[in-house]
Amino acid sequence: MVAAEGRPAPARILLLEDSALDAELITAFLGDVAPTPEVRRVSLREDYAAALEGGEVDLILADFSLPDFDGLAALDMARELAPHLPFIFVSGVLGEEVAIESFRRGATDYILKQRLIRLPAAVERALAEAREKAERLRAERQKEVLVRELSHRVKNTMAMVMSLVRRTLVRGQPAEDYVANLLQRLGAMADAHALLFETNWSETDLLEVVRRTMQPYLRTGIGQIPPRTGPGQRPGPSSEWRRIEIKGGTLISLSPKPALALSMVFNELATNAVKHGALAHEGGRVVIDWQEEANEPDHVRIVWQEINGPAVERPQREGFGTTLIKRSVEYELQGSVQLLYRPTGFVCEIVIPRMIEA
Template identity: 60%
Template sequence: MPLDHAPARARILLLEDSPLDAELIAEHLEKISPVPEIRRASSRAAYMEALDERDFDVILSDFSLPDFDGMAALELAAAQVPDVPFIFVSGVLGEEVAIESFRRGATDYVLKQRLIRLPAAVERALAEARERTERRRAEHQKELLVRELSHRVKNTMAMVMSIVRRTARNSGTVESYVENLSGRLRAMADAHALLFESNWTDAELLQVLERTITPHEQGNRFHVTAGPLIHLDPKAALALSLAFNELTTNAIKYGALSNADGQVAIDWSREEIDGEPWLALRWCEIGGPAVSPPHEDGFGTTLIQRSIRYELRGETVLDYAEAGLICDIRFPLSASDENIIS
């Protein structure tokens, strides 16, 4: 059974020139659990040194000090550590002064004659500070997500527009255009759906492959020898999804899946090249009609090669062996990706 983490001790900067008052304040703060750490500053110099270190969660300050006053201490704190709660602990604090201190950013004030209020005031100030910090963190995260989404949408739309234009240029009929374009867009949609399920962090290679080939599976004609578990970042998942779609479409039209006996074998491994992990994947067609190199590369071949080369810094080798097409795809996996499992 997991153990609960104990709450961290609050760190308090106490600006107080009177040792006796400082001792009384410390005694009342012992009612907070866990008991906070207290750093006392008794002069302007010590206070400014503590502000520079920024190693505290709340400031408690007397209002009247020998070499400067509490308002000056508040202004220094507001300038250097504006997110740290500032509480006056004073023997005398008139109503007008209290209102002015709040206007300048003070969180609360506690009279030394009523130090019994101090623990609750400190805990409340700390809770409010944590809430503000969490709210800012959430807003910052939201802003990052919106920027990332905007970036991805722009890239996706650019890719879609390119695919639409190139598919139209390489299609002889409206029917072939619709078929080819639908397949490519479906491959992109499937990859996006898979990434969405993982909060757009990564996708397993095997899942990307299965999303592409499963709709075309007839009689176990795909033989997948799963290699190590590989998690792909979004760019790699989209590039491979498009590559698998082009290879599958080509196999159905011209290759091993164009007859009743052909099969496709797929396997992959993880390699180390110059200390960097690479994915090596092979698509091998057997039992289909004899193949030969085309007179010129079609858009499907170009799409595979360019996406692997330019998007993933990898390479694609197509071998039009008489027994069937062999496609070798290799590209470096992110060295910072901790989700690659041998």
């Protein structure tokens, strides 16, 4: 237990003792423990059980001979109701057989009342061991949580990879095209995971997701993405912009699940634009923008707009890329998506909640 100032808080000791004189003497010796413990004295079984169930106890000191039950019964009760608490017998007489039996049942130590000078050191040692044990248990539980979370994420990732492998294959498609398309999608997934690992699998900025996804196209000279000018601010005009323009002016934080889903969506949109859309033609441009939804402040509208590209028509057959976009938005992001085939160019409008469960 730690006090507000960062110093160790006083230990809360439950003293099971029927003799007021002995209790006073024990409390006096406990004054040598730093910081001085808070001592609560009980003598009856009912009061003792209530104190254990209350939970605000760090250590138990117990006499062996008590009015309505004995020390071993008190030890058994402590092991049942509060098994993590150190338990020290403080008794006038404790035979060897009883001492061995008490250790077998889980007692931490025993101190004879004739030698109370040993009490402060025994209490400090027991409290230190209890803190170390609690820390080990916390570390083990944290490790279990991390292992379960890792297993969950690996299973989800493998399921997505298997889906990409199956759905990327189109009957009659040349093997070279299949391999290229599959590697493109797997690369986008890998880039998204790399970004999430860089942020320790915590929240990341939507702008960074767009940057990372569009980076392969920037390296080919198709476009330039300027840095954000300040927290939550829209990037200013830049002569370096060429064919990909990022206009998102709202700082949007994403948890891992939506970050990964949006990365896959942007990759599909970019791939299609390079092969068949605006980026396949000289002078064609792509504008990516996002803002808070006017009618729903807790939602974000993301718009992918292609300009000066070829004339577009709604395809007669929905390909896997379109299916992936729709499923990612509707199922992974709990949002809605519109694919608009306008004479001026293809447009994808996505509306998603700002807060999405990871």
